[in-house]
């Protein structure tokens with residue numbers, strides 16, 4: 001009996017001990033957390049380095065954004081022409097995107113967004129002396145009826161107005177924009193086109209016409225011929 005009593009006591013003692021340790025641990029962690037958060041609130045830890053707006057723009061760029069914007073035929077065009085341009089680049093966005101995505105927000109273009117990859121395309125093109133023209137699709141994606149004629153008309157008009165008609169005209173389109181670029185390449189005289197993650201659509205409008213067009217493509221599919 002005595003033996004059993006001692007065993008029972010010892011067993012209870014051992015069981016209680018970890019409970020006390022656990023309670024103390026939880027209490028000290030809570031106290032530490034409360035102290036820590038109070039400290040953060042009273043005295044926020046300073047972020048080392050520059051404020052975010054300067055942090056992401058601190059690398060001196062070879063070129064600066066200085067775009068012009070105009071509305072025509074129910075859409076907006078945004079462009080920039082470097083000093084002594086050597087070629088013209090038309091950029092066609094993908095579905096759900098807009099011309100404003102290619103340009104950094106600035107007092108001249110408060111609606112501009114400057115998406116990371118899109119803005120880099122423009123900066124690299126400007127640095128290589130391309131005059132860059134961006135146009136927004138009217139709907140979410142590009143369409144191939146009236147819109148195709150309107151955009152062809154805008155590009156032709158714009159190139160002429162800027163006196164850039166003697167320079168090579170090239171285009172780059174992503175997704176729906178790539179498909180669109182391949183479609184307008186049947187009418188406009190591009191020196192070359194680039195299609196990113198897109199389907200290519202090359203239709204000879206008349207059976208007599210042959211199109212010689214260098215193109216770079218990360219293509220999903222290419223249609224060649226008179227297929228609609």
Ligand SMILES: *[C@@H]1O[C@H](CO)[C@@H](O)[C@H](O)[C@H]1NC(C)=O
Nearest residue numbers: 072073074149150151153154
């Ligand atoms: C685009 O707008 C201009 C000027 O308003 C007009 O002359 C031209 O016909 C329009 N183009 C198309 C394809 O509607």
